[in-house]
Amino acid sequence: MNKTKIKYLKKIKGIFLGLGIFGLLLLNSCGSSEIKETTAVVELVDLVYPLLDTENSRWFFFSSASRPFGMVNLSPDTQVGGAWGSGYRYKTDTIKGFSHIHAWQLSGLSVMPVAINNDNRKTIYTDFYSKFNHETEEVSPGYHQVFLDRSQTKVELTSTKRVGFHRYNFLEEKQKAILFSLNGKLGPCIITDGKLIKTGDYELSGELVNAPTIRRPKPTKVFFSVQLNTKVKAVTKDTETGNYLIDLSDDKAEVLMKVAISYTSVKNASENMKAELDHWDFDTVIKESRTEWNEMLGRIKVEGNSETAQRRFYTDLWHGLQGRRTINDANGAYPDNTGDAFRIGQLPVDANGKPLFNHYNTDAFWGAQWTINTLWGLVYPEIMDEFVNSLMQYYKDGGIVPRGPSGGNYTYVMTGSSATPFMVSAIQKGIVTDNLEGIYQALKKTHMPGGIMEKAGYEHKTSLGGGLKYYLEIGYVPYPIPEGKFGHHQDGASLTMEYAYQDFTLAQLAKKLGHKEDYEYFLKRSTNYKNTFDTASGWMRPREVNGKWHGDLDPYMYETGFNESNGAQSTWFVPHDLAGLADLMGGKEKAIAQLNTQFKTAEKIGFTSGSSHDRELHPEYRRIPINYGNQPSMQTAQIFNQLGRPDLAQFWTRKVVKSVFSGLGPNTGFNGDEDQGLMGSLSVLLKVGLFQMNGGTEKNPEYQIGSPIFDKVTVQLNPDYYKGKEFVIETKNNSEENFYIKDVKLNNQSIDNLNISHEDIINGGSLVLEMTNTLSE
Structure with a gap:
């Protein structure tokens, strides 16, 4: 077990998990190895393990000193190049800056406290990285603390929604300074045209540009306003790097810095600071951040199972609220780049x-x-x-x-x-x-x-890669597209199935609003998935424009007509018509047998294509029949519910949860593509035992009841939207062995199936599940 995990476990050792329960916490005091014994209330924010999966994290995801959906996403960066493998990477022991924006195709405003002397003043612009040690690191939602070995500086970070707040303690008697890296590679972006000016003894302002990327075709400006609690002695620009060194006076032992950002103007950045952080009380901001995260996490309260299971659950829930970022200012101004100017x-x-x-x-x-x-x-x-x-x-x-x-x-x-x-x-x-x-x-x-x-991935200048015209004319998207390559993800079989499902969901809205002809039109389009099914083999297959199947049959060939998946994984992407898919396969029994066999095979390598998204192309992992590390087949265990075998859904869900979503360390967590909280959200749903195969798109949406891993789950309902106060799911005789559902009662009334409506839930009430270890009981 790694030392950071041991330290984190010690922090909450001896606490019986549960809200409002008092216990003795062993807490490391800041900047000291002294251990203090104190009485404290256990808060959900302390159960979150932010370092989960940080060996596999990507730029936009890990953000410690951030509010839910915050514009500012402040955290240390140990890797600064590329959308993948950048940002905070646990195994890299060197910090290369603390940047304020970790967003989908956006980055920027990296700063670094440094100690200056005559020897390093000229070289500091290119030689400022610092080693750090996880033993002196503290991380929780809304807060990050590290110690920079090089400058002997204790760094603490927190934030409001639009303002990053820094606290630096320089332990050595050297000239205090802060390096602003406003140009160069940072995450997925090249940062250019960085500018910084001194606007007062304690104030700075500036701007920078996120140059276009293959995904984001236009430049994006970031404006910022800075305030310090100590005087700015000098601002020096390095002509080679274009970056800036800020010399500080020595009148403060503790340096505080507030950095507000905006995508519209320096003025609005300043207004954001006035609106959200008009004081210098660092600890108060930490408390406010904890309060906000506790409120969000506290919408679901779980009881039972193990300490680790509960900590992993709240970490997953935290992930479900990460990654997607606010771009408007506090006054409602926002950047609009959709037009010509x-x-x-x-x-x-x-x-x-x-x-x-x-x-x-937001990512897709x-x-x-x-x-x-x-x-x-x-x-x-x-x-x-x-x-x-x-x-x-x-x-x-x-x-x-x-x-x-x-x-x-x-x-x-x-x-x-x-x-x-x-x-x-x-x-x-x-x-x-x-x-x-x-x-x-x-x-x-x-x-x-x-x-x-009609646009395929990142297709900015044409509308041919998505093959929509073929979908409308011949009922499927061919593979390959006859016109050639225009974007990524031009995988015809997957596109056909995806369009069909989305057409079904639009048909439901047309029906709700009384558009009968539109309803019938889009509903008919939703059956186009059948045109990619090969009845002879029992698999979905890519089809060429002339109607012939593409290539030799190989349901395990990755990304050959299937988007980030293979044919075995994507065959089941028919959430709106699984009964129709089963008919194509020769009936429900054959469909069940085929899917069950796929699960048995997938279990041998842990239900995922390796430990990260980039391993899906590995010769061994790409041929897995079900991959719970990416979106195309993350619903497959719940398909058994729709085919009349909920016992198999319960059986395989528990195995997937244990194998894929139960780890608690930097080197594990989601085993694939944690796209801005989707895998964390999936894990939460599997663990509370609620799922929606259609995505909740039908009238009075239906939830399929799964096998919860907790004894009790209490969902607090938002009174601004729903009538009920809370919905409680209780399990009896629940254990690792007792995962089958024997009996179901909704509001003390027995029900015959494992489905529950949205209305039943939001009106409040209770769902009681009696669990067993065999089907015969």
């Missing part, structure tokens, strides 16, 4: 000048139908509401509902119209009730020529 947009505000919703930077909603659709829709409906409004703001500005916007612009990341199931789910759950016709018309446009559905 950049402009500053303005969100609608209330009587107090507060925006009615926030605007977001690809796979969200099985993750945040359910988690946010049930537990955080206000977030789902905001995101729908944000997506519609992009539509109003640029005429297209985005898949994954960055910097106020479209990126065309991934494929299809993955926002459709998300937005339809919000409407069917009663979260979004206004402008339903406007939303429908926007989504309808998205599904037709001229919308985002």
Whole structure:
């Protein structure tokens, strides 16, 4: 067991897990090895293990000193090059800066406290990295502390939503300074045109540019405003690197620095600081951040199982609220890059000048139908509401509902119209009730020529890679696309299946709003998945434009007609018509047998394609029949529910949870592509025993009841959206061996199936599951 994990376990050792229970905590005092014994309330934020999977983290994900969905995502960077393998990487023992933006295709504003003398003043711009030790590191949601060996500086970080807050203690008597790295490679971006000026004895301001990337086609400016509690003696620019050294006076033993950012102007960055951080009380900001995270995590309370299981659960839940970032200022100004020229947009505000919703930077909603659709829709409906409004703001500005916007612009990341199931789910759950016709018309446009559905991954200048015209004319997207290569992910079989599912979800909204012809039209389109099914082999297969199957049959060939998957994994991507898929396979019994065999094979290598997303191309791992490390097959265990074998769903879900989602260390966690909280969200849902195969897109959406790993789960319902106060799931005789559901009672009434409606849940009540270890009991 690594030393950091031992230290973290010692921190909460001896505490009986549960809210409001007092115990003795062994806490390391800051900057000292002295151990203090104190009485404290156990808070959920202390159960989160932020270092989970940090050996495999990617740029936009790990962010310690951050608020939920914060514009500022402040944390140390140990690797600074590339979207993958950058940011905070646990195994790298050198800190290369503390940057404020870790977002989808955005980075920026890296700073580093340094100690200056005559020997290093000229070289500091290129020679400033520092070793650190995990033994002196403390991390929790909203806070990060490290000790820089080189400058002998204790660094503490926290933040508000739009302001990063730094506290530095320089232990050696050297000239104090801060290096601002405003140019060069940082995460997925090249940072250019960095500028910094002194605007007062204690103040600085500046800007920088995120140069275009293959995914984000336009530059994005970041503006910032800085305040310090000690005087700025000098600001020196290095002509070679374009970076800046800030010399500080020696009148303060403890240096505090506030850094506010904006994507619209320096003035708005300054206004963000005034609105959110008009004082210098660092510890108060930490407490406020803890309070906010505790409130969010406390929406679900779990009891029972082990200490490790509970800690992993709240870490997963924390992940479900990570990665996607606010881009609007406190006054509602936001960057709009959807047109020919950049402009500053303005969100609608209330009587107090507060925006009615926030605007977001976000990776695609690809796979969200099985993750945040359910988690946010049930537990955080206000977030789902905001995101729908944000997506519609992009539509109003640029005429297209985005898949994954960055910097106020479209990126065309991934494929299809993955926002459709998300937005339809919000409407069917009663979260979004206004402008339903406007939303429908926007989504309808998205599904037709001229919308985002016809663009393949990162296809900025054409609309051919998605093959939508073929889908409409011949009923499937061919592989390869006859016109050639225009974007990533031009995998025809996957595109056909994805479009079909999304058409089904749009048909449900058309039906709700009384558009009968549209309903029938999109419902018919949703059957196009059948045109990629090879009845002779029992697998989905890529098909060429002339109708012939592409190549020799190999259901394990990775990314040959299948997007980030193989044919075995993607064959089951028919969430809207599993009965129809089973008919194609020769009936439910044959479908069950085929899927069960796939699980047995996948179990041998842990249900994932290796330990990280980039290992999916490995010759061994790419041939796995089910991969719980990526989105295309993360719903497969729940398919057994739809085929009449919930016992197999319970059996395999428990095995997947144990193998994939039970680790608690830097080198494990999600074993694949943790796309901005999707895997964390999936883990939460599997562990509480609720899932939605359709992504919650049908009328009064249905939840499939799974096998919870806890004795009791209490979901606090948001009173602004739902009638009930809470929904409680209790299990009797639950254990690692007793994972089968023997009996089900909803509000003390026995029910015959393992389905429950959204209305049943949001009205409040209880679900009691009696568990057993055999089917015959």
